[in-house]
Amino acid sequence: MSNKKSNPTIGPVEFSVVDESMQVSIGRLQTNANTLLLGLGLLVLLATPAVFSGYFVGLLVVAFIYGIFAISVDLVWGYAGILSFGHAAFFGLGAYLMGVITTELSLPSIGLLGLVLAFLVPAVVGLVVAGVLFSRGISEEYFTIITLALAIVASQAALILSDVTGGSNGLTEIPPLGVEIPGVMTYIISHNQYYFVVLVALVAVFLIGKRIVQSPFGTTLVGINENETKISSLGYNPIKYKTIVFGLSTGIAGFAGALYAAYSGFISPPLLGFVLSTEVLVWVLVGGRGTLIGPVIGATALYLAENMFSGMFLNTWVLMLGLLLVVIVLVFPAGIIGVFSIIEKKINKYLKDT
Amino acid sequence: MTTVEPDPNTPQTQSSADSELLRTEELTRRFGSLVAVDDVNISIPRGEFHSIIGPNGAGKTTLFNMLAGTLPESDGRILFDGEEITGLSDHQRVQRGISRAYQTPQLFSGLSVLENLRLAVQSKNQSFNPIKKTDSAHEQEAIEMLEQIEFEAAPGQITENLSHGNKKKLEILMALSVDPDLLLLDEPTSGVSQADSDSLMEFISAASAERTVLLIEHNVDLVLEYSDRVTVLNRGAVISQGTPSYITQDETVQKAYMGSY
Amino acid sequence: MAELATTLLLNALSAALALSLVALGLAIIYGFMGVINLAHGAFLTVGAYIAWVMPERLGISFWVALVLAPIIVGVIGAFIERVVIRHLYDRLLDTILATWGISLALVELVKLAFGTTSKSVSNPLSGSIDLGVTVYPAYRLFLIGFCIVILVGVFMFFKSTDVGVRLRAVIQDPDAASLQGLNKTRMYQYSFASGAALAGLGGAAIAPITTVNPTMGVTYLLESFFAVILGGTGALIAVVPGSIIVAGSANIMTFMISPILAQTIVFVFVIVAMIVRPQGIVPEAWHE
Numbered sequence: 001m002s003n004k005k006s007n008p009t010i011g012p013v014e015f016s017v018v019d020e021s022m023q024v025s026i027g028r029l030q031t032n033a034n035t036l037l038l039g040l041g042l043l044v045l046l047a048t049p050a051v052f053s054g055y056f057v058g059l060l061v062v063a064f065i066y067g068i069f070a071i072s073v074d075l076v077w078g079y080a081g082i083l084s085f086g087h088a089a090f091f092g093l094g095a096y097l098m099g100v101i102t103t104e105l106s107l108p109s110i111g112l113l114g115l116v117l118a119f120l121v122p123a124v125v126g127l128v129v130a131g132v133l134f135s136r137g138i139s140e141e142y143f144t145i146i147t148l149a150l151a152i153v154a155s156q157a158a159l160i161l162s163d164v165t166g167g168s169n170g171l172t173e174i175p176p177l178g179v180e181i182p183g184v185m186t187y188i189i190s191h192n193q194y195y196f197v198v199l200v201a202l203v204a205v206f207l208i209g210k211r212i213v214q215s216p217f218g219t220t221l222v223g224i225n226e227n228e229t230k231i232s233s234l235g236y237n238p239i240k241y242k243t244i245v246f247g248l249s250t251g252i253a254g255f256a257g258a259l260y261a262a263y264s265g266f267i268s269p270p271l272l273g274f275v276l277s278t279e280v281l282v283w284v285l286v287g288g289r290g291t292l293i294g295p296v297i298g299a300t301a302l303y304l305a306e307n308m309f310s311g312m313f314l315n316t317w318v319l320m321l322g323l324l325l326v327v328i329v330l331v332f333p334a335g336i337i338g339v340f341s342i343i344e345k346k347i348n349k350y351l352k353d354t
Numbered sequence: 355m356t357t358v359e360p361d362p363n364t365p366q367t368q369s370s371a372d373s374e375l376l377r378t379e380e381l382t383r384r385f386g387s388l389v390a391v392d393d394v395n396i397s398i399p400r401g402e403f404h405s406i407i408g409p410n411g412a413g414k415t416t417l418f419n420m421l422a423g424t425l426p427e428s429d430g431r432i433l434f435d436g437e438e439i440t441g442l443s444d445h446q447r448v449q450r451g452i453s454r455a456y457q458t459p460q461l462f463s464g465l466s467v468l469e470n471l472r473l474a475v476q477s478k479n480q481s482f483n484p485i486k487k488t489d490s491a492h493e494q495e496a497i498e499m500l501e502q503i504e505f506e507a508a509p510g511q512i513t514e515n516l517s518h519g520n521k522k523k524l525e526i527l528m529a530l531s532v533d534p535d536l537l538l539l540d541e542p543t544s545g546v547s548q549a550d551s552d553s554l555m556e557f558i559s560a561a562s563a564e565r566t567v568l569l570i571e572h573n574v575d576l577v578l579e580y581s582d583r584v585t586v587l588n589r590g591a592v593i594s595q596g597t598p599s600y601i602t603q604d605e606t607v608q609k610a611y612m613g614s615y
Numbered sequence: 616m617a618e619l620a621t622t623l624l625l626n627a628l629s630a631a632l633a634l635s636l637v638a639l640g641l642a643i644i645y646g647f648m649g650v651i652n653l654a655h656g657a658f659l660t661v662g663a664y665i666a667w668v669m670p671e672r673l674g675i676s677f678w679v680a681l682v683l684a685p686i687i688v689g690v691i692g693a694f695i696e697r698v699v700i701r702h703l704y705d706r707l708l709d710t711i712l713a714t715w716g717i718s719l720a721l722v723e724l725v726k727l728a729f730g731t732t733s734k735s736v737s738n739p740l741s742g743s744i745d746l747g748v749t750v751y752p753a754y755r756l757f758l759i760g761f762c763i764v765i766l767v768g769v770f771m772f773f774k775s776t777d778v779g780v781r782l783r784a785v786i787q788d789p790d791a792a793s794l795q796g797l798n799k800t801r802m803y804q805y806s807f808a809s810g811a812a813l814a815g816l817g818g819a820a821i822a823p824i825t826t827v828n829p830t831m832g833v834t835y836l837l838e839s840f841f842a843v844i845l846g847g848t849g850a851l852i853a854v855v856p857g858s859i860i861v862a863g864s865a866n867i868m869t870f871m872i873s874p875i876l877a878q879t880i881v882f883v884f885v886i887v888a889m890i891v892r893p894q895g896i897v898p899e900a901w902h903e
Contacts, residue, residue: 081708083708083711083712085711085715132890133890136889136890136893137893138889138890138893140708141651141707141708141711142844142889142893144651144708144711145651145840145844146886146889148837149837149840149841149882149885149886150886152833152837152882153879153882153883156875156876156878156879157879159875160873160875160876160879274833278715278719281712285712315723315726315727316723316727318719318722318723319719319720319723319724319727321716321719322715322716322717322718322719322720322721322723323716323720324716325712325713325715325716325719326699326713326716326717326720329703329706329709329712329713329716330699330702330703330713333706333709
């Protein structure tokens with residue numbers, strides 16, 4: 001029964017201020033001001049470890065990993081309009097793959113293999129899940145509910161399969177990432193250096209994401225989100241596109257999970273569950289759907305806020321999160337990127353004048 | 355089944371089997387007890403400009419939906435270019451060469467005019483490589499499509515804010531951009547001013563010179579002017595078929611349709 | 616053996632009927648409004664806490680709480696419909712997000728008010744009844760009867776009253792509301808409120824036979840969804856067979872395997888069933 005309500009039109013959220021000179025669409029960041037801002041931001045981020053405490057840098061590492069996770073969700077939700085309530089299942093799958101492989105096998109450079117597998121396996125699982133469900137004509141809201149169930153089944157499976165996953169105790173002592181060529185060199189990446197590894201990964205995933213959404217494939221996804229019927233009547237098979245982007249997205253989520261496992265050294269079943277699945281939706285929503293950079297900002301800002309002010313609202317953080325979700329959906333569906341676009345327009349005008 | 359008396363004036367050269375592009379056999383669509391399209395047999399030769407007329411509720415759009423594959427057939431067969439396409443999905447039929455412009459323009463409202471067209475152009479060479487760059491040839495083709503028609507809006511404009519006339523034009527351009535053999539046009543001039551209607555039909559006629567066109571149109575003057583042949587539907591069934599001059603003389607048509615017109 | 620089998624069957628029956636109540640609320644909200652209400656589990660939790668706080672803290676009888684719980688939760692539902700849901704009718708996926716936000720907030724409020732520890736509601740009908748084959752707890756027997764009465768009452772409303780018959784037309788064809796001369800705004804508010812009330816009632820009714828804690832709602836939320844989806848959304852009554860499969864089978868399996876494994880098996884089964892039969896297990900003929 002998918003015909004209960006007509007097409008919900010979610011994302012890609014356009015910059016709310018659109019003038020003809022900008023010619024923006026598909027959330028492209030193609031203006032000078034944006035390049036300038038991104039460049040400046042990167043410089044600041046590269047200098048951060050030299051200025052701030054190890055604690056803060058540690059928070060940033062996790063925040064950036066969540067940023068990658070948020071990009072994976074934005075690809076399916078913000079662009080293709082597929083709402084997944086179970087993306088943490090894939091994040092957690094990547095994390096557990098990394099954890100199990102690196103603790104069970106002692107091969108040189110095993111962590112790197114772990115990263116690759118943590119992308120490939122969740123990607124294949126995502127392709128199968130989405131492929132089967134979409135080709136059976138499951139409606140978008142049912143798909144959402146099934147993904148929620150998936151997250152819960154996944155976290156329960158992690159509890160049940162305690163021989164492999166350590167059950168509710170989780171996996172501990174996951175080794176940090178390193179490069180090892182037997183007899184030649186051994187290099188273990190330190191916690192502080194990991195910051196740069198994750199930063200590079202984030203930038204790379206962001207750039208790949210940009211490339212994806214600007215490709216003909218990406219335009220087709222936006223088309224599917226805007227009007228799936230029309231996309232079909234132009235000769236595209238929406239199921240194929242949705243399946244592929246879902247697999248890509250779950251692969252990236254798994255990759256982020258592996259980065260997380262290698263950093264924290266400890267993973268447990270809640271990592272796969274619906275709480276993290278919800279949180280990532282809030283990050284994407286707050287940052288701005290269909291913008292790629294918005295979700296990164298949302299993830300970073302909210303994760304930092306959660307940890308730095310958790311003393312302030314000790315028990316009320318989730319309450320605030322819930323209310324935030326309602327308020328954003330109600331009054332500000334474009335997220336904070338909506339605010340940025342106004343500033344961006346002003347800077348552009350300034351650049352043009354000078 | 356109602357037997358329709360054939361129009362003696364139908365040009366015989368076009369009815370030979372190898373030039374036939376579209377054929378429906380006993381095509382039927384039921385909604386519960388309502389028979390929206392009832393046992394329709396039509397045969398459209400390649401290159402023909404064929405119109406479908408009939409009073410409201412005659413089943414014209416339902417017929418289109420079945421031809422385009424957006425509505426499953428209850429009964430009967432559809433043959434396109436000699437092959438059966440019954441049951442194929444809409445996108446598969448587009449790949450075979452059938453494209454369709456909706457009566458209410460179905461645009462990607464958040465995308466620009468050019469991006470809308472590019473999506474249509476690209477569907478011929480689909481790529482599932484998610485990091486492939488936009489083909490400049492496609493971009494160029496989209497620009498050329500746009501230049502064929504008088505279009506007041508900038509190519510970069512988001513289509514949501516286009517005027518109704520421009521939306522209708524873009525809808526037709528998109529249907530043409532997939533380079534179809536058979537173009538299904540559902541009331542291309544509805545809601546368009548008389549002057550614009552004429553120029554729009556002029557454009558359609560020129561742009562589809564090499565194609566086969568199936569047109570639903572309320573404006574009978576336009577239908578009679580441009581069509582090679584006309585099919586008249588009433589209550590889901592074909593009541594008459596023939597050249598424009600034959601149709602205007604047909605008493606059945608006058609009774610069912612022209613009378614109320 | 617017969618004794619054990621009867622006990623197991625009655626356990627499964629009471630779980631299935633209680634789930635039917637909750638799932639019916641979800642089906643009403645989805646059927647009339649097209650809204651997927653992720654706050655449904657939270658509504659149930661609030662209902663259960665009302666059934667705990669009134670007798671245990673305020674000295675009000677459990678039976679009064681059982682009557683008040685659906686009313687209070689219904690009012691909360693009406694308020695939420697008014698403030699949030701009403702503004703999102705044309706954004707279906709966004710209602711999923713908003714109701715999830717409401718769910719998080721409600722559960723956190725419950726935690727703030729009563730803490731995170733599990734509560735137990737003392738049995739209002741202590742003692743057991745000898746059924747010949749087996750001796751069965753009195754409250755569970757009451758629960759079975761109570762759920763049947765409520766379910767029959769709701770279905771009678773849709774079957775026999777003029778408004779109910781018109782409402783059923785809406786479930787089969789959402790665009791029919793205006794044809795049926797129904798005031799859409801009011802219908803939506805009543806649907807959401809009564810759906811919420813059923814969740815609250817379900818929560819209060821099961822409170823004495825389960826542990827009451829802030830996160831109890833999530834399981835019921837999912838089980839309700841699966842009951843609705845499995846049964847099919849074309850007819851409200853489909854939630855009953857859906858619930859019997861979801862709650863009944865999980866309940867019987869827990870005799871042999873861990874509850875978590877049982878639940879996982881049921882979830883996986885339902886997902887597979889949805890793939891095989893997306894329209895639900897209930898035949899079309901039931902939709903009348």
